[in-house]
Amino acid sequence: NTQAAATTVTQSPVVIAPQPSVLKSATTLSSTVPITCGDIAKVGQLMNKPQQVVSGEESINLEEIREFAKNFKIRRLSLGLTQTQVGQALTATEGPAYSQSAICRFEKLDITPKSAQKLKPVLEKWLAEAEHWNQKGQQNLMEFVGGEPSKKRKRRTSFTPQAIEVLNSYFEKNALPTGQEITEIARELNYDREVVRVWFCNRRQTLKNTSKINAFQVQ
Amino acid sequence: NTQAAATTVTQSPVVIAPQPSVLKSATTLSSTVPITCGDIAKVGQLMNKPQQVVSGEESINLEEIREFAKNFKIRRLSLGLTQTQVGQALTATEGPAYSQSAICRFEKLDITPKSAQKLKPVLEKWLAEAEHWNQKGQQNLMEFVGGEPSKKRKRRTSFTPQAIEVLNSYFEKNALPTGQEITEIARELNYDREVVRVWFCNRRQTLKNTSKINAFQVQ
DNA sequence: AGCATAAATAATAA
DNA sequence: TTATTATTTATGCT
Numbered sequence: 001n002t003q004a005a006a007t008t009v010t011q012s013p014v015v016i017a018p019q020p021s022v023l024k025s026a027t028t029l030s031s032t033v034p035i036t037c038g039d040i041a042k043v044g045q046l047m048n049k050p051q052q053v054v055s056g057e058e059s060i061n062l063e064e065i066r067e068f069a070k071n072f073k074i075r076r077l078s079l080g081l082t083q084t085q086v087g088q089a090l091t092a093t094e095g096p097a098y099s100q101s102a103i104c105r106f107e108k109l110d111i112t113p114k115s116a117q118k119l120k121p122v123l124e125k126w127l128a129e130a131e132h133w134n135q136k137g138q139q140n141l142m143e144f145v146g147g148e149p150s151k152k153r154k155r156r157t158s159f160t161p162q163a164i165e166v167l168n169s170y171f172e173k174n175a176l177p178t179g180q181e182i183t184e185i186a187r188e189l190n191y192d193r194e195v196v197r198v199w200f201c202n203r204r205q206t207l208k209n210t211s212k213i214n215a216f217q218v219q
Numbered sequence: 220n221t222q223a224a225a226t227t228v229t230q231s232p233v234v235i236a237p238q239p240s241v242l243k244s245a246t247t248l249s250s251t252v253p254i255t256c257g258d259i260a261k262v263g264q265l266m267n268k269p270q271q272v273v274s275g276e277e278s279i280n281l282e283e284i285r286e287f288a289k290n291f292k293i294r295r296l297s298l299g300l301t302q303t304q305v306g307q308a309l310t311a312t313e314g315p316a317y318s319q320s321a322i323c324r325f326e327k328l329d330i331t332p333k334s335a336q337k338l339k340p341v342l343e344k345w346l347a348e349a350e351h352w353n354q355k356g357q358q359n360l361m362e363f364v365g366g367e368p369s370k371k372r373k374r375r376t377s378f379t380p381q382a383i384e385v386l387n388s389y390f391e392k393n394a395l396p397t398g399q400e401i402t403e404i405a406r407e408l409n410y411d412r413e414v415v416r417v418w419f420c421n422r423r424q425t426l427k428n429t430s431k432i433n434a435f436q437v438q
Numbered sequence: 439a440g441c442a443t444a445a446a447t448a449a450t451a452a
Numbered sequence: 453t454t455a456t457t458a459t460t461t462a463t464g465c466t
Contacts, residue, residue, distance in 0.1 A: 077296050082460060099440050104462055198452060301447060318453055323448060375444050375463050414444085421444065424458080 043069075043116050044109035060113045068120055073107045075127055079134055079141065083107070089145045090126055163189045167199060175204055284335045285328060287343065292326045294346055298353055298360065302326070308364045309345055378418070382408050386415070390422050 043065055076086060083103040091097040098119075105111050106119055134141040170177065170185055177185065177200060186196040295305060302322040309317040324330050325338055353360040378386070389396065389404055396404065396419060405412040 074293070074297060078293055083462095084460075097440090100461080101440060101463080104460095108462075110463090195451085202451065302449095303447075316453085319448080320450080320453065323450090327449080329449090372462070373445060377444095377464065417445065418443095420457080425443080427457095 040112045042110050043113050060117045062113060065113070065116045065120055066109060068124065069107055069109055069116075072123055072127060075131065079127075079130055081130070081145065085145050086123075086126075089130075090122065092146050093126070163191065167196070171200065175200070281332060284332070284339055287339055288326055288328050288335075291342055291346060294350070298346075298349055300349070300364065304364050305342075305345075308349075309341065311365050312345070376410070376414050378410075382410065386418060386422070390419065394419070394423055394426070 043062060076083075082100075084100040087098045087100045087103045091099075102119075106116065106123065109116065111119070130141060130144060133144040166189060167185070170181075174181070182197050182200065186192065189196070295302075301319075303319040306317040306319045306322045321338075325335065325342065328335065330338070349360060349363060352363040385408060386404070389400075393400070401416050401419070402412055405415040408415070
């Protein structure tokens with residue numbers, strides 16, 4: 001399963017700054033939203049319709065849902081979480097299972113008002129809790145979400161994790177190996193010499209670039 | 220060029236709600252022990268340097284840059300903009316060219332403090348302006364950014380079983396066809412060239428994900 | 439109801 | 453920087 005593997009934690013959570021801007025939704029553009037398929041209309045298609053929809057016994061405030069969906073996305077991104085992570089976490093904690101698709105469809109309002117109404121409080125509660133844990137540190141958030149605490153981003157192909165490990169250990173000992181040494185390392189790992197050489201170049205670059213900035217990172 | 224094609228505007232801008240979250244407006248520590256070394260620091264020296272770096276005549280507040288980088292990302296996402304869009308827009312308005320990679324590196328702080336210091340005001344100014352236009356409506360923002368007003372995501376292609384079969388047989392022979400070959404395959408199958416190119420990308424991806432189980436099984 | 443995967447976006451080897 | 457991979461999002465389908 002592709003989705004299951006997408007649990008890397010590459011982006012540290014960020015804080016939402018109070019935004020002065022008031023954004024308009026792109027979904028309110030056309031006045032004639034063709035409701036394809038003879039199905040039930042989706043929330044996103046009902047934006048120009050009456051704000052309240054009566055479904056069964058309760059009335060649903062579409063505007064409220066729309067607002068929440070927008071904010072949910074921003075807050076999710078602020079926490080550095082993916083749709084997949086949210087879905088998996090929800091599946092783990094609550095009763096029903098939520099796929100990445102479900103989260104995606106909620107954010108895009110590609111669901112029926114009834115479904116949205118049902119899902120909204122679940123997401124709201126979960127998100128608030130996630131934000132709560134996040135304030136106590138990213139570790140807590142990741143634990144809450146259920147992902148690996150600090151899983152390393154998978155390297156781009158060429159190198160296997162094992163090779164990376166070896167390379168890093170060499171790098172630790174000597175960041176600037178001689179041509180001779182590069183040749184030997186390349187042979188040991190069975191990689192192209194040039195590839196190894198470039199790896200050291202990029203590795204030095206990255207270290208140089210990040211170490212200054214992150215030198216006094218608060219964590 | 221792959222990047223050039225990535226100008227679709229799929230995600231509608233979202234509103235940042237005034238967050239109740241406690242915002243540390245400036246975590247800047249007051250301790251500043253500027254180091255005076257005119258040239259670029261060597262790799263091993265960079266791990267434990269102070270917050271302020273003196274480069275030439277000006278001192279660089281690393282914490283400030285770090286803070287800005289975080290907020291920049293959130294604000295960019297709030298506007299519904301991609302790194303590619305920002306880079307292209309900047310390239311159009313400002314003097315130097317900024318690639319998607321450049322924006323990515325800034326957000327990840329994978330650049331030298333000097334570069335970051337130089338880029339920060341440019342991004343800050345541009346972003347503020349973008350937010351300004353956005354307040355006047357998404358159309359204005361898109362115009363400012365330079366993208367098509369309401370470009371939609373490409374419709375998902377459905378390959379016929381026959382086409383899949385042919386594609387797979389090509390893939391079996393060569394998983395990484397050249398541009399020339401892609402063009403030919405696309406013509407033979409009467410599909411868009413880009414669609415075929417992406418198919419091979421995704422196919423390689425899928426194979427990689429499942430390679431542990433069926434290394435050479437096609438399908 | 440959600441899987442499989444096409445398309446889009448971000449990260450990175452070269 | 454550029455080209456490509458890695459990762460995420462979106463959607464066609466039954």
